[in-house]
Amino acid sequence: MKVIKIGGGCLKDGPTTNIILDLAAVRGKGNIFVVSAFYGITNALISGIEAALASEDTIEGVIRDLRNRHQIIVDCLMKPPEEKKRALQKLDKLLGKLERYYFGISFTREATPRMRDIICVFGEKMSAMILAAAMASRGIDSGVALPEEAGIITDGKFMDATALIAPTRENLSLRLGRQVTKNKILFVPGFYGVSDTGEITTFGRGGSDYSAAVVAAGVDADLLEIWKDTPGFMTADPDNIPECRLIPELTYEEAAELAYTGAGILHPRTVEPVRQAGIDIAIKNTYDPDARGSRITRQAREADTIIKSVSYTSDVAILKIHASGVGVRQGILSLITGAVSGSGINIKSVVTSQTCISLLVSKNDAQTAHDCIRAIHPRPFRESACRTRVALVSIVGEGLHLSRGIAARCFTAVSKADVNIEMISFGASDAAMYFLVHEDSLDPTIQALHDTFFNASPPPN
Numbered sequence: 001m002k003v004i005k006i007g008g009g010c011l012k013d014g015p016t017t018n019i020i021l022d023l024a025a026v027r028g029k030g031n032i033f034v035v036s037a038f039y040g041i042t043n044a045l046i047s048g049i050e051a052a053l054a055s056e057d058t059i060e061g062v063i064r065d066l067r068n069r070h071q072i073i074v075d076c077l078m079k080p081p082e083e084k085k086r087a088l089q090k091l092d093k094l095l096g097k098l099e100r101y102y103f104g105i106s107f108t109r110e111a112t113p114r115m116r117d118i119i120c121v122f123g124e125k126m127s128a129m130i131l132a133a134a135m136a137s138r139g140i141d142s143g144v145a146l147p148e149e150a151g152i153i154t155d156g157k158f159m160d161a162t163a164l165i166a167p168t169r170e171n172l173s174l175r176l177g178r179q180v181t182k183n184k185i186l187f188v189p190g191f192y193g194v195s196d197t198g199e200i201t202t203f204g205r206g207g208s209d210y211s212a213a214v215v216a217a218g219v220d221a222d223l224l225e226i227w228k229d230t231p232g233f234m235t236a237d238p239d240n241i242p243e244c245r246l247i248p249e250l251t252y253e254e255a256a257e258l259a260y261t262g263a264g265i266l267h268p269r270t271v272e273p274v275r276q277a278g279i280d281i282a283i284k285n286t287y288d289p290d291a292r293g294s295r296i297t298r299q300a301r302e303a304d305t306i307i308k309s310v311s312y313t314s315d316v317a318i319l320k321i322h323a324s325g326v327g328v329r330q331g332i333l334s335l336i337t338g339a340v341s342g343s344g345i346n347i348k349s350v351v352t353s354q355t356c357i358s359l360l361v362s363k364n365d366a367q368t369a370h371d372c373i374r375a376i377h378p379r380p381f382r383e384s385a386c387r388t389r390v391a392l393v394s395i396v397g398e399g400l401h402l403s404r405g406i407a408a409r410c411f412t413a414v415s416k417a418d419v420n421i422e423m424i425s426f427g428a429s430d431a432a433m434y435f436l437v438h439e440d441s442l443d444p445t446i447q448a449l450h451d452t453f454f455n456a457s458p459p460p461n
């Protein structure tokens, strides 16, 4: 059995969703589909929260807009009036509940992370329901299994949960495995699970890729297939580098490093659950389903180049803590990282020298993290600084640390592009090297690296 993930990027509107359903009808029977909300709906749900906080009067319009957007899709996917009516009744039931939550936050003037999660998952609940109804309308046996019914269990952290694989596996093998028969398609809303006390907890934005990996591990799937609107995992984001190329095979390590350092094609934690279970990931292009796509696996076959891809993220800030003898002063590092993570902030990376500790955090967390560090008493450092106008660039390829000349080629390219490097990390991973540049220099940096590693006639690396 396969687990197949369909994201919002493939569910843009009625006609594109029809293409996906045609594909699923031919290739999807006997498999589990983990689905995201229709394109733009999660953003609309979040805007609805802000609108409801500002004024109760906005709620009616938000619900009307959500209903219209889904109704247009239902109209396009289903023809028999009775079936359409039933789907719209289910939609109205969900929207009725959603409306009450919006009134709740408007009344209390408070949108807690718990309430944000409850509201955000309505997008996936609506899409799974509509896709299953549309599939049934094509005469295909289909159903919906909600994560709370199937038993996708999380650590309970709102808006950034992690799945607990052991109990999830136990639940899914009992409750999901048996529901999938040879000719049936089962839809599971992605993006969330429930804590052991039943609280809805999302896996963070873009988390349906991770959901699908969790379900794949939970049912011991033969393969996790992720359907995307690109030919596969590319040597760079096609939005930045249109001439980028397909990477036919990547290792788990390479895919994880790329996803963590900003390759928006995969949620950063997608690889974890399937790597543990030894399940491959196939990325397939919905516009060209017979094409090869990309395979993420334990051991990728030899590639022409060691560097597989270039990725970047602007969602990074650097905190520099200047102190002397960092390497010989016991406890200073743990004091600083403890203060930051104690306030619930995730530290993306730490690089130290004898005179400076550099912490990388998300841009949104930078100010709070800096405040936490400055609040340490007595101060174990001389001075601290926070830089937010930076971006992280990374080149990834298994074995790059063993190959001579990669770093030289990388930094020569960057320097030729007249870009100044602000921080380098090399050696922490066998498969990745990353550095920071000013955010205004991001585009020329990515272009220079891509030209060097993928477009230039090579010195072999």
Ligand SMILES: Nc1ncnc2c1ncn2[C@@H]1O[C@H](COP(=O)(O)OP(=O)(O)O)[C@@H](O)[C@H]1O
Pocket (backbone or CB within 6 Å): 006, 007, 008, 009, 010, 036, 206, 227, 228, 229, 230, 232, 233, 234, 235, 236, 237, 238, 239, 262, 263, 264, 265, 266, 309
């Ligand atoms: N290295 C990469 N290879 C392919 N696509 C990438 C890469 N980095 C970023 N992307 C972007 O990821 C997008 C697909 O991811 P996403 O929009 O999240 O899909 P979905 O919503 O269907 O899950 C592509 O349209 C592309 O712009």
Ligand SMILES: N[C@@H](CC(=O)OP(=O)(O)O)C(=O)O
Pocket (backbone or CB within 6 Å): 006, 007, 008, 009, 036, 037, 042, 043, 123, 190, 191, 204, 205, 206, 207, 208, 209
């Ligand atoms: N709908 C959620 C979860 C998700 O994974 O969506 P997508 O597969 O479209 O990235 C979001 O927008 O964050």
